[in-house]
Amino acid sequence: MIEKSTGTKVEEAQTAALQLAKISDEDRSNALHAIADSIAARQDEILEANEMDVREAKDLLAAGEYSQALVDRLKLSPSKLENITEMVRSVASQDDPLGKTQTARELDENLELYKCTVPIGVIGTIFESRPDALVQIAALGLKSGNAVILKGGSEASHSNRILFEVIQEATAEMPTGWSQLIEARADVDTLLEMDDSIDLLMPRGSSEFVRYIQDNTSIAVLGHTEGIxxxxxxxxxxxxxxxxxxxxxxxxxxxxxxxxxxxxxxxxxxxxxxxxxxxxxxxxxxxxxxxxxxxxxxxxxxxxxxxxxxxxxxxxxxxxxxxxxxxxxxxxxxxxxxxxxxxxxxxxxxxxxxxxxxxxxxxxxxxxxxxxxxxxYGLGAEVGISTGKIHARGPVGLEGLTTYQYYLEGDGQVVGTYSGTDAKQFTHEDYEESWNPGSLFER
Known part of the structure:
Protein backbone atom coordinates (compact mmCIF):
# COMPACT_ATOMS: atom_id res chain seq x y z
CA MET A 1 0.00 0.00 0.00
CA ILE A 2 1.41 3.39 -1.05
CA GLU A 3 1.56 5.88 1.80
CA LYS A 4 -0.25 9.12 1.00
CA SER A 5 1.69 12.36 1.17
CA THR A 6 1.01 14.83 3.93
CA GLY A 7 -0.42 17.24 1.38
CA THR A 8 -2.89 14.64 0.13
CA LYS A 9 -3.95 13.83 3.67
CA VAL A 10 -4.60 17.49 4.44
CA GLU A 11 -6.61 17.92 1.22
CA GLU A 12 -8.75 14.91 2.19
CA ALA A 13 -9.22 16.42 5.63
CA GLN A 14 -10.41 19.70 4.08
CA THR A 15 -13.05 17.91 2.04
CA ALA A 16 -14.10 15.80 5.02
CA ALA A 17 -14.40 18.86 7.27
CA LEU A 18 -17.03 20.42 5.01
CA GLN A 19 -19.03 17.18 5.06
CA LEU A 20 -18.56 16.54 8.77
CA ALA A 21 -19.99 19.95 9.66
CA LYS A 22 -23.34 18.87 8.19
CA ILE A 23 -23.60 15.50 9.95
CA SER A 24 -26.12 15.30 12.79
CA ASP A 25 -25.04 15.31 16.41
CA GLU A 26 -26.74 11.92 16.85
CA ASP A 27 -24.56 10.35 14.14
CA ARG A 28 -21.39 11.96 15.47
CA SER A 29 -22.19 10.79 19.00
CA ASN A 30 -23.00 7.26 17.84
CA ALA A 31 -19.62 7.14 16.13
CA LEU A 32 -17.96 8.13 19.39
CA HIS A 33 -19.70 5.30 21.24
CA ALA A 34 -18.46 2.97 18.50
CA ILE A 35 -14.90 4.17 19.18
CA ALA A 36 -15.31 3.46 22.91
CA ASP A 37 -16.71 -0.01 22.18
CA SER A 38 -13.84 -0.81 19.82
CA ILE A 39 -11.16 0.32 22.28
CA ALA A 40 -12.67 -1.93 24.94
CA ALA A 41 -12.97 -4.87 22.52
CA ARG A 42 -9.38 -4.57 21.30
CA GLN A 43 -7.81 -3.85 24.68
CA ASP A 44 -5.30 -6.71 24.46
CA GLU A 45 -4.02 -5.58 21.04
CA ILE A 46 -3.66 -2.01 22.23
CA LEU A 47 -1.77 -2.99 25.38
CA GLU A 48 0.52 -5.29 23.40
CA ALA A 49 1.41 -2.47 21.01
CA ASN A 50 1.91 -0.09 23.92
CA GLU A 51 4.23 -2.53 25.66
CA MET A 52 6.49 -2.44 22.59
CA ASP A 53 6.71 1.35 22.93
CA VAL A 54 7.36 1.14 26.67
CA ARG A 55 10.13 -1.43 26.26
CA GLU A 56 11.89 0.74 23.70
CA ALA A 57 11.42 3.82 25.89
CA LYS A 58 12.90 2.07 28.93
CA ASP A 59 16.00 1.20 26.90
CA LEU A 60 16.38 4.87 26.00
CA LEU A 61 15.70 5.83 29.63
CA ALA A 62 18.58 3.59 30.69
CA ALA A 63 20.75 5.26 28.06
CA GLY A 64 19.86 8.68 29.46
CA GLU A 65 17.93 9.81 26.38
CA TYR A 66 14.42 9.69 27.90
CA SER A 67 13.09 10.83 31.27
CA GLN A 68 11.06 8.72 33.68
CA ALA A 69 8.23 11.22 33.28
CA LEU A 70 8.07 10.50 29.55
CA VAL A 71 7.92 6.77 30.18
CA ASP A 72 5.16 7.28 32.76
CA ARG A 73 3.08 9.34 30.31
CA LEU A 74 3.61 6.73 27.62
CA LYS A 75 2.40 3.67 29.50
CA LEU A 76 -1.17 2.39 29.12
CA SER A 77 -2.93 -0.08 31.41
CA PRO A 78 -6.37 -1.74 31.56
CA SER A 79 -7.55 0.93 34.01
CA LYS A 80 -6.19 3.73 31.82
CA LEU A 81 -7.93 2.29 28.76
CA GLU A 82 -11.12 2.13 30.79
CA ASN A 83 -10.66 5.81 31.62
CA ILE A 84 -10.11 6.55 27.92
CA THR A 85 -13.34 4.82 26.91
CA GLU A 86 -15.17 6.66 29.69
CA MET A 87 -13.73 9.92 28.36
CA VAL A 88 -14.93 9.16 24.81
CA ARG A 89 -18.44 8.40 26.08
CA SER A 90 -18.36 11.59 28.14
CA VAL A 91 -17.56 13.59 25.00
CA ALA A 92 -20.43 11.86 23.20
CA SER A 93 -22.83 12.85 25.98
CA GLN A 94 -21.96 16.54 25.80
CA ASP A 95 -24.45 18.93 24.23
CA ASP A 96 -23.95 19.51 20.52
CA PRO A 97 -21.58 22.49 20.26
CA LEU A 98 -22.65 23.26 16.69
CA GLY A 99 -25.57 25.33 15.44
CA LYS A 100 -26.06 27.20 18.69
CA THR A 101 -27.45 30.69 18.22
CA GLN A 102 -25.26 33.01 20.26
CA THR A 103 -27.17 36.15 19.36
CA ALA A 104 -30.30 36.94 17.37
CA ARG A 105 -30.88 40.53 16.25
CA GLU A 106 -33.55 42.20 14.21
CA LEU A 107 -31.91 44.77 11.93
CA ASP A 108 -35.30 45.77 10.55
CA GLU A 109 -38.66 44.12 9.97
CA ASN A 110 -38.03 40.79 8.22
CA LEU A 111 -34.27 41.40 8.25
CA GLU A 112 -32.79 39.22 10.97
CA LEU A 113 -29.16 38.48 11.85
CA TYR A 114 -28.01 35.34 13.65
CA LYS A 115 -24.58 34.53 15.09
CA CYS A 116 -24.22 30.72 15.20
CA THR A 117 -21.50 28.29 16.23
CA VAL A 118 -19.70 26.28 13.53
CA PRO A 119 -16.58 24.06 13.43
CA ILE A 120 -13.17 25.65 12.98
CA GLY A 121 -12.41 23.28 10.08
CA VAL A 122 -9.09 21.43 9.89
CA ILE A 123 -7.09 21.20 13.10
CA GLY A 124 -3.48 20.04 13.10
CA THR A 125 -2.29 18.55 16.38
CA ILE A 126 1.29 17.67 17.29
CA PHE A 127 1.81 15.84 20.57
CA GLU A 128 4.38 13.67 22.27
CA SER A 129 4.52 10.70 24.57
CA ARG A 130 0.86 10.28 25.58
CA PRO A 131 -1.10 7.93 23.28
CA ASP A 132 -4.32 8.80 25.12
CA ALA A 133 -3.94 12.31 23.66
CA LEU A 134 -4.62 10.87 20.20
CA VAL A 135 -7.98 9.54 21.33
CA GLN A 136 -8.88 12.72 23.21
CA ILE A 137 -8.14 14.92 20.22
CA ALA A 138 -9.93 12.65 17.75
CA ALA A 139 -13.01 12.40 19.99
CA LEU A 140 -13.28 16.14 20.51
CA GLY A 141 -12.64 16.80 16.83
CA LEU A 142 -15.42 14.44 15.77
CA LYS A 143 -17.95 15.77 18.27
CA SER A 144 -17.21 19.37 17.23
CA GLY A 145 -17.33 18.59 13.51
CA ASN A 146 -13.64 19.25 12.85
CA ALA A 147 -11.27 17.19 10.74
CA VAL A 148 -8.05 16.40 12.63
CA ILE A 149 -4.45 15.84 11.55
CA LEU A 150 -2.74 13.75 14.24
CA LYS A 151 1.05 13.84 14.58
CA GLY A 152 2.25 11.78 17.53
CA GLY A 153 5.76 11.28 18.79
CA SER A 154 7.94 8.40 17.57
CA GLU A 155 8.16 7.08 21.13
CA ALA A 156 4.45 6.15 20.94
CA SER A 157 4.34 5.01 17.31
CA HIS A 158 3.05 1.47 17.92
CA SER A 159 0.35 2.72 20.32
CA ASN A 160 -0.69 5.54 18.02
CA ARG A 161 -1.02 3.26 15.01
CA ILE A 162 -3.29 0.73 16.71
CA LEU A 163 -5.43 3.42 18.30
CA PHE A 164 -5.76 5.23 14.98
CA GLU A 165 -6.70 1.97 13.29
CA VAL A 166 -9.40 1.35 15.92
CA ILE A 167 -10.79 4.87 15.41
CA GLN A 168 -10.78 4.53 11.63
CA GLU A 169 -12.66 1.24 11.68
CA ALA A 170 -15.19 2.45 14.26
CA THR A 171 -15.98 5.60 12.24
CA ALA A 172 -16.20 4.07 8.79
CA GLU A 173 -19.57 5.82 8.27
CA MET A 174 -18.00 9.24 8.80
CA PRO A 175 -16.55 11.23 5.86
CA THR A 176 -13.37 9.63 4.52
CA GLY A 177 -10.30 11.46 5.74
CA TRP A 178 -11.87 13.21 8.73
CA SER A 179 -8.93 11.94 10.82
CA GLN A 180 -5.40 11.56 9.47
CA LEU A 181 -2.27 10.16 11.09
CA ILE A 182 1.17 11.39 10.07
CA GLU A 183 4.38 10.07 11.55
CA ALA A 184 7.52 11.44 9.91
CA ARG A 185 9.26 14.30 11.69
CA ALA A 186 9.71 16.05 8.33
CA ASP A 187 5.92 16.15 7.94
CA VAL A 188 5.72 18.71 10.75
CA ASP A 189 7.50 21.32 8.62
CA THR A 190 5.13 20.51 5.76
CA LEU A 191 2.16 21.16 8.03
CA LEU A 192 3.59 24.48 9.17
CA GLU A 193 3.60 25.75 5.59
CA MET A 194 -0.04 24.82 4.86
CA ASP A 195 -1.66 28.00 6.15
CA ASP A 196 -4.20 27.91 3.31
CA SER A 197 -5.41 24.44 4.31
CA ILE A 198 -5.05 24.12 8.08
CA ASP A 199 -7.11 26.43 10.26
CA LEU A 200 -5.53 25.83 13.68
CA LEU A 201 -2.44 24.14 15.11
CA MET A 202 -2.39 22.71 18.62
CA PRO A 203 1.08 21.57 19.74
CA ARG A 204 1.47 19.61 22.98
CA GLY A 205 5.05 19.14 24.07
CA SER A 206 8.09 20.89 25.51
CA SER A 207 8.22 24.67 25.69
CA GLU A 208 11.03 24.68 23.12
CA PHE A 209 8.91 22.67 20.71
CA VAL A 210 5.84 24.86 21.13
CA ARG A 211 7.93 27.97 20.55
CA TYR A 212 9.40 26.38 17.42
CA ILE A 213 5.89 25.83 16.08
CA GLN A 214 4.84 29.39 16.91
CA ASP A 215 7.94 30.88 15.29
CA ASN A 216 7.75 28.87 12.06
CA THR A 217 4.16 29.14 10.87
CA SER A 218 1.55 31.73 10.00
CA ILE A 219 -1.22 29.34 11.07
CA ALA A 220 -2.97 30.26 14.31
CA VAL A 221 -1.40 28.29 17.19
CA LEU A 222 -3.25 27.38 20.37
CA GLY A 223 -1.11 25.85 23.08
CA HIS A 224 0.89 26.31 26.23
CA THR A 225 4.53 25.98 27.11
CA GLU A 226 5.48 24.99 30.65
CA GLY A 227 3.01 24.02 33.34
CA ILE A 228 4.76 25.72 36.26
CA TYR A 377 -14.22 20.68 34.34
CA GLY A 378 -17.10 18.81 32.72
CA LEU A 379 -15.85 19.46 29.18
CA GLY A 380 -15.79 15.77 28.33
CA ALA A 381 -12.05 15.94 27.55
CA GLU A 382 -9.52 18.46 26.33
CA VAL A 383 -7.21 18.85 23.37
CA GLY A 384 -4.79 20.78 25.56
CA ILE A 385 -4.54 23.64 28.02
CA SER A 386 -4.13 27.12 26.64
CA THR A 387 -2.28 29.72 28.68
CA GLY A 388 -2.95 32.40 26.08
CA LYS A 389 -5.94 34.71 26.09
CA ILE A 390 -7.15 34.68 22.51
CA HIS A 391 -10.01 32.40 21.43
CA ALA A 392 -9.72 29.77 24.19
CA ARG A 393 -8.14 29.67 27.64
CA GLY A 394 -7.48 26.92 30.16
CA PRO A 395 -8.58 23.37 29.28
CA VAL A 396 -9.75 23.48 25.66
CA GLY A 397 -12.84 21.36 25.11
CA LEU A 398 -15.63 21.42 22.55
CA GLU A 399 -16.37 25.13 22.88
CA GLY A 400 -12.73 25.95 22.13
CA LEU A 401 -12.97 23.99 18.88
CA THR A 402 -15.79 26.08 17.46
CA THR A 403 -15.99 29.52 15.91
CA TYR A 404 -19.05 31.31 14.54
CA GLN A 405 -20.71 32.51 11.37
CA TYR A 406 -23.25 35.26 10.78
CA TYR A 407 -26.46 34.28 8.99
CA LEU A 408 -28.72 37.02 7.66
CA GLU A 409 -32.36 36.24 6.79
CA GLY A 410 -33.95 38.90 4.60
CA ASP A 411 -36.96 39.54 2.37
CA GLY A 412 -35.46 41.46 -0.57
CA GLN A 413 -33.87 44.33 1.38
CA VAL A 414 -31.07 46.42 -0.19
CA VAL A 415 -28.57 48.71 1.52
CA GLY A 416 -29.62 51.73 -0.54
CA THR A 417 -32.91 51.84 1.39
CA TYR A 418 -30.95 52.71 4.53
CA SER A 419 -28.91 55.55 2.95
CA GLY A 420 -29.71 59.15 2.07
CA THR A 421 -32.03 61.80 3.48
CA ASP A 422 -35.12 59.56 3.59
CA ALA A 423 -33.24 56.48 4.78
CA LYS A 424 -34.99 53.83 6.80
CA GLN A 425 -33.65 53.35 10.31
CA PHE A 426 -32.31 50.06 11.64
CA THR A 427 -34.15 48.70 14.67
CA HIS A 428 -31.18 46.70 16.05
CA GLU A 429 -33.32 44.85 18.56
CA ASP A 430 -31.95 41.71 20.21
CA TYR A 431 -34.28 38.87 21.07
CA GLU A 432 -34.27 35.22 22.07
CA GLU A 433 -34.63 32.99 19.04
CA SER A 434 -32.60 30.24 17.41
CA TRP A 435 -31.73 30.42 13.74
CA ASN A 436 -33.85 28.28 11.47
CA PRO A 437 -33.14 28.51 7.74
CA GLY A 438 -35.99 30.23 5.96
CA SER A 439 -37.75 30.99 9.23
CA LEU A 440 -39.19 34.21 7.83
CA PHE A 441 -41.29 32.19 5.40
CA GLU A 442 -42.61 29.82 8.04
CA ARG A 443 -44.38 32.43 10.15
Missing part, protein backbone atom coordinates in the same frame (compact mmCIF):
# COMPACT_ATOMS: atom_id res chain seq x y z
CA UNK A 229 1.95 25.50 38.81
CA UNK A 230 2.02 26.77 42.38
CA UNK A 231 0.31 26.01 45.68
CA UNK A 232 0.48 28.81 48.25
CA UNK A 233 -0.15 27.89 51.90
CA UNK A 234 -1.39 31.05 53.58
CA UNK A 235 -0.95 31.83 57.26
CA UNK A 236 -4.74 31.50 57.56
CA UNK A 237 -4.74 28.00 56.10
CA UNK A 238 -6.12 24.83 57.63
CA UNK A 239 -2.79 22.97 57.72
CA UNK A 240 -4.35 19.51 57.53
CA UNK A 241 -6.17 20.59 54.38
CA UNK A 242 -3.02 22.22 53.05
CA UNK A 243 -1.06 19.00 53.55
CA UNK A 244 -3.61 16.95 51.59
CA UNK A 245 -3.78 19.51 48.77
CA UNK A 246 0.00 19.90 48.47
CA UNK A 247 0.41 16.11 48.49
CA UNK A 248 -2.26 15.45 45.86
CA UNK A 249 -1.07 18.28 43.62
CA UNK A 250 2.43 16.76 43.42
CA UNK A 251 2.06 13.02 44.01
CA UNK A 252 -1.24 11.99 42.40
CA UNK A 253 0.34 12.18 38.91
CA UNK A 254 3.66 14.08 38.82
CA UNK A 255 4.22 13.77 35.05
CA UNK A 256 1.39 16.05 33.91
CA UNK A 257 1.31 19.79 33.31
CA UNK A 258 -1.16 20.56 36.11
CA UNK A 259 0.97 18.99 38.84
CA UNK A 260 2.40 21.53 41.29
CA UNK A 261 6.07 22.39 40.81
CA UNK A 262 6.58 25.08 43.47
CA UNK A 263 5.18 25.14 47.00
CA UNK A 264 5.02 28.58 48.63
CA UNK A 265 4.52 28.73 52.41
CA UNK A 266 3.83 31.73 54.63
CA UNK A 267 6.56 32.19 57.22
CA UNK A 268 4.05 32.20 60.11
CA UNK A 269 3.02 28.59 59.48
CA UNK A 270 6.18 27.19 57.89
CA UNK A 271 7.54 25.63 61.09
CA UNK A 272 4.30 23.72 61.64
CA UNK A 273 3.50 22.89 58.02
CA UNK A 274 6.80 21.96 56.37
CA UNK A 275 7.64 18.96 58.63
CA UNK A 276 4.16 17.52 57.98
CA UNK A 277 4.30 17.80 54.20
CA UNK A 278 7.97 16.73 54.12
CA UNK A 279 7.05 13.48 55.89
CA UNK A 280 4.39 12.76 53.27
CA UNK A 281 6.69 13.70 50.39
CA UNK A 282 9.51 11.49 51.69
CA UNK A 283 7.13 8.52 51.83
CA UNK A 284 6.33 9.18 48.14
CA UNK A 285 10.03 9.55 47.16
CA UNK A 286 9.60 13.24 46.34
CA UNK A 287 12.83 15.25 46.21
CA UNK A 288 12.41 18.66 47.87
CA UNK A 289 14.53 21.63 46.85
CA UNK A 290 14.19 24.64 49.10
CA UNK A 291 15.38 28.14 49.75
CA UNK A 292 17.54 28.89 52.78
CA UNK A 293 14.58 29.52 55.10
CA UNK A 294 12.92 26.21 54.15
CA UNK A 295 16.16 24.26 54.63
CA UNK A 296 16.48 25.72 58.13
CA UNK A 297 13.26 23.89 59.04
CA UNK A 298 13.43 20.69 56.99
CA UNK A 299 16.44 18.97 55.46
CA UNK A 300 16.28 19.25 51.66
CA UNK A 301 18.39 20.10 48.64
CA UNK A 302 19.34 23.70 47.89
CA UNK A 303 17.05 25.34 45.34
CA UNK A 304 18.59 27.47 42.62
CA UNK A 305 16.96 30.24 40.61
CA UNK A 306 16.42 27.73 37.79
CA UNK A 307 14.19 25.64 40.06
CA UNK A 308 11.59 28.43 40.17
CA UNK A 309 11.27 28.27 36.37
CA UNK A 310 11.43 24.50 35.90
CA UNK A 311 8.56 22.20 35.00
CA UNK A 312 9.89 18.98 36.53
CA UNK A 313 7.12 16.63 35.46
CA UNK A 314 8.75 14.28 37.95
CA UNK A 315 9.12 13.46 41.66
CA UNK A 316 10.68 16.84 42.46
CA UNK A 317 9.23 19.99 44.03
CA UNK A 318 10.73 23.36 44.91
CA UNK A 319 9.82 25.07 48.19
CA UNK A 320 10.01 28.71 49.20
CA UNK A 321 8.98 30.54 52.35
CA UNK A 322 7.38 33.94 51.80
CA UNK A 323 6.67 36.75 54.24
CA UNK A 324 3.29 37.79 52.86
CA UNK A 325 0.45 37.08 50.47
CA UNK A 326 1.81 39.81 48.23
CA UNK A 327 5.24 38.16 48.07
CA UNK A 328 3.59 34.88 47.04
CA UNK A 329 1.73 36.68 44.26
CA UNK A 330 4.92 38.46 43.13
CA UNK A 331 6.80 35.15 43.00
CA UNK A 332 4.09 33.49 40.88
CA UNK A 333 3.88 36.51 38.58
CA UNK A 334 7.66 36.51 38.12
CA UNK A 335 8.27 32.79 37.64
CA UNK A 336 4.94 31.20 36.72
CA UNK A 337 3.71 30.09 33.31
CA UNK A 338 0.09 31.32 33.70
CA UNK A 339 -1.21 27.75 33.92
CA UNK A 340 -2.78 26.94 37.32
CA UNK A 341 -2.29 28.32 40.84
CA UNK A 342 -3.96 27.52 44.16
CA UNK A 343 -4.21 29.25 47.52
CA UNK A 344 -5.02 27.37 50.71
CA UNK A 345 -6.62 29.70 53.23
CA UNK A 346 -9.67 30.03 55.44
CA UNK A 347 -9.81 33.79 54.82
CA UNK A 348 -12.14 34.46 51.88
CA UNK A 349 -10.90 38.04 51.44
CA UNK A 350 -7.31 36.87 51.08
CA UNK A 351 -8.42 34.13 48.69
CA UNK A 352 -10.29 36.66 46.57
CA UNK A 353 -7.30 39.01 46.50
CA UNK A 354 -5.01 36.15 45.42
CA UNK A 355 -7.37 34.95 42.70
CA UNK A 356 -7.98 38.41 41.24
CA UNK A 357 -4.29 39.36 41.33
CA UNK A 358 -3.03 36.56 39.12
CA UNK A 359 -3.15 36.27 35.34
CA UNK A 360 -3.18 32.46 35.13
CA UNK A 361 -5.74 30.52 33.11
CA UNK A 362 -7.01 28.76 36.27
CA UNK A 363 -6.77 29.98 39.87
CA UNK A 364 -8.13 27.85 42.73
CA UNK A 365 -9.05 28.30 46.37
CA UNK A 366 -8.61 25.30 48.69
CA UNK A 367 -8.25 22.77 45.87
CA UNK A 368 -5.49 20.78 44.18
CA UNK A 369 -4.04 22.10 40.92
CA UNK A 370 -4.78 18.65 39.46
CA UNK A 371 -8.40 19.74 38.96
CA UNK A 372 -7.24 21.85 36.00
CA UNK A 373 -8.42 19.37 33.40
CA UNK A 374 -11.07 19.27 30.68
CA UNK A 375 -12.72 16.08 31.93
CA UNK A 376 -12.84 17.33 35.54
Missing amino acids: CHVYVDDKADLSMATEIAYDAKVQYPAVCNAVETLLVHENVAADFLPKIAERYIEADIEMRGDEASRAIVEMEQASRDDWTTEYGDLVISVKIVSSLEEAIDHITTYGSKHTESIVTEDSDRASFFMRSLDSASVFHNASTRFSDGYR
